[in-house]
Amino acid sequence: MGLFKRLQEEAPCTVEVSHTFDSLHAHVRFDNGAVIHPGDEVLVHGAPVMAPYGSIITENRTATITRATPLERLWTRMTGDFEFMELCEFSFSEEVTL
Numbered sequence: 504m505g506l507f508k509r510l511q512e513e514a515p516c517t518v519e520v521s522h523t524f525d526s527l528h529a530h531v532r533f534d535n536g537a538v539i540h541p542g543d544e545v546l547v548h549g550a551p552v553m554a555p556y557g558s559i560i561t562e563n564r565t566a567t568i569t570r571a572t573p574l575e576r577l578w579t580r581m582t583g584d585f586e587f588m589e590l591c592e593f594s595f596s597e598e599v600t601l
Contacts, residue, residue: 510570512537518547519561522554531566542571542579 515534521527531547539545546567554560571579 507572507574509572509575512568512570514566514568516547516564516566517561518552518564519559520552520554521559522556523559524557533566534563537568539568540571540576541583542575544569544571 514537517532517534518529519532520529529552531545533539546569548565548567549562552560552562
């Protein structure tokens with residue numbers, strides 16, 4: 504692994520998109536067992552998967568995983584908690600505040 508060079512690898516994957524009353528999600532599972540680490544980037548190839556309401560679509564695709572350098576991985580781990588805390592600044596409730 505290069506200290507400053509980002510490595511890329513191709514991985515077969517399964518994409519599942521759900522657009523139902525119970526669930527609205529999109530998941531990618533790597534069929535070769537690849538694991539994503541902090542700072543890595545994933546690009547799934549192909550046209551966007553559009554699931555009409557009430558359906559779940561599963562497709563086999565190929566993804567390119569761009570691995571973070573050790574420095575990028577360290578930076579992501581160090582700053583990730585701060586970015587998470589930005590999400591925690593907001594709350595959603597049914598209560599009306601006056």
